[in-house]
Amino acid sequence: MTSFSLADLEAIIGARATAGAESSYTVKLIGKGQAKCAQKLGEEAVETVIAAVTGDREELCKEAADLLYHLLVVLRVGNVSLAEVEAELARRTGQSGLEEKAARTAG
Numbered sequence: 001m002t003s004f005s006l007a008d009l010e011a012i013i014g015a016r017a018t019a020g021a022e023s024s025y026t027v028k029l030i031g032k033g034q035a036k037c038a039q040k041l042g043e044e045a046v047e048t049v050i051a052a053v054t055g056d057r058e059e060l061c062k063e064a065a066d067l068l069y070h071l072l073v074v075l076r077v078g079n080v081s082l083a084e085v086e087a088e089l090a091r092r093t094g095q096s097g098l099e100e101k102a103a104r105t106a107g
């Protein structure tokens, strides 16, 4: 069991982006702009969906890791911290998804 967390990966991505290391995939990707980062996130989402529906458990794990990495890159470029996303998730914990949907679609 690893103690590696999404917050650790967020910190690494932030450090790479700040340092501008030449050998960094993160730096190269961010250099291509927000639209490219978002496009890569979309591609990884589709690959995750494919792994899920084909029932390949190992592939699903790998694609989910790619997806989370690319999500963190998009959050970084969009200037949104993981803590903000976690705060939003925490805010929702008192309400079921069905209640939230009903409140959103009412009236």
Ligand SMILES: N=c1c2ncn([C@@H]3O[C@H](COP(=O)(O)OP(=O)(O)OP(=O)(O)O)[C@@H](O)[C@H]3O)c2ncn1[C@@H]1O[C@H](COP(=O)(O)O)[C@@H](O)[C@H]1O
Residues within 6 Å of the ligand: 012, 013, 016, 023, 024, 025, 026, 027, 029, 040, 065, 066, 069, 070
């Ligand atoms: N977790 C990841 C991670 N997940 C996926 N990827 C990269 O995301 C890319 C997505 O796969 P593709 O097949 O679409 O890649 P590609 O064809 O090279 O992509 P493009 O040329 O289209 O951008 C691959 O090159 C993966 O290596 C990642 N790259 C980096 N990290 C971690 O991010 C941290 C910083 O990495 P560097 O910025 O490279 O130092 C390190 O801890 C890494 O382990």
